[in-house]
Amino acid sequence: MKRALIVRHTPFEGAAGFRLPIEQAGYDFHRINVSDPEFPAFDWLDPDLVVVMGGPMGVYEREAHPWIDGEIIGLALRIAAGRPTLGVCMGSQLIAAALGSKVYPGPVKEVGFAPITLTGAGRNSPLRHLDGVSLLHWHGDTFDLPPGAERLAETGNYSNQGFRIGDSLLALQFHPEMGEDPRFAEWLEDADYIRAAGTDATTLRADHDRLGSAAVAAGRAMLAEWLAQLPDYYD
Incomplete structure (x- = not known):
């Protein structure tokens, strides 16, 4: 059975709605936390699929989080080998760093439910x-944007979504x-971060309750299509 590994930087940012399409695609579901004793030595090339989730820390905060350097090295090895890899939020930033790109603070904190704008390539992708x-x-x-990468989505404040x-x-x-x-x-307990983004927990909770199910349904459809088109390493 194919093996999917979810890399968590904090316990409250896991696979969430992604778990269902991963399992439906035939993967045995596993997770590892960066705080686990085995994390520094695990083989990044071993899982058939690696999904790197988000976290409240910055990729550039390497002194405070010494595991970041090892994760970037591991991701670079996996990407160079062409092994299926998905990154979400901080996971996307770690992938960018593994590909040699700079990660840095953006113009604003972007917090809340809002649509993305797809590029032409994005409209022809999952x-x-x-x-x-x-x-x-x-x-x-x-x-x-890393060299050789195809940009898929943007928002008004962030061109590389x-x-x-x-x-x-x-x-x-x-x-x-x-x-x-x-x-x-x-997530809603981080009052200072939410306030700095110009919103509040009450608004975020209401939007989550109103918009969340449609967001997850779309995200699952996207992931299912992406998983279905992955190269078959079992031929």
Whole structure:
């Protein structure tokens, strides 16, 4: 059975709505936390699929989080080998760093449900399922588009909301997995971050309840299509 590994930087940012399409695509579902003792030594080339999730830390905060350097090295090895890899939010930033791009604070904190704008390439990719759908954004960092990457999506404040390289690498700055996960309540506890983004927990909770199910449905459709087109390493 194919093996999918979810890399978590914090316990409340897991696969969420993505778990169902991953399992439906025939993957045995596993997770590893960056705080786990085995994380520094695990083999990044071993899983058939790696999904790198988000987290509240910045990729450039390497002194505070010494595991970041090892994760970037591991991702670089996996990407160079062409192994299927998906990054979400901080995961997308780590992928960008692994490809040699700079990651840095963006112009504003982008927090809340809002649609993305697809590029021409995005409309001809699995992201087409997300067109016109309000999705959760929760970030204040951005990155330069890596060499050879195909830009898929943008918003008014962030031009690099998603990119891919070939069929096996997909990086998303937003959170199409979120909208029905009860752990969202823990996200809402970061009052200072939410306030700095110009919104409030009451608004975010109401939008989550109103828009979340449609966001997750679109995110699952996107992921199912992306997984279906991955190269078959079992031929």
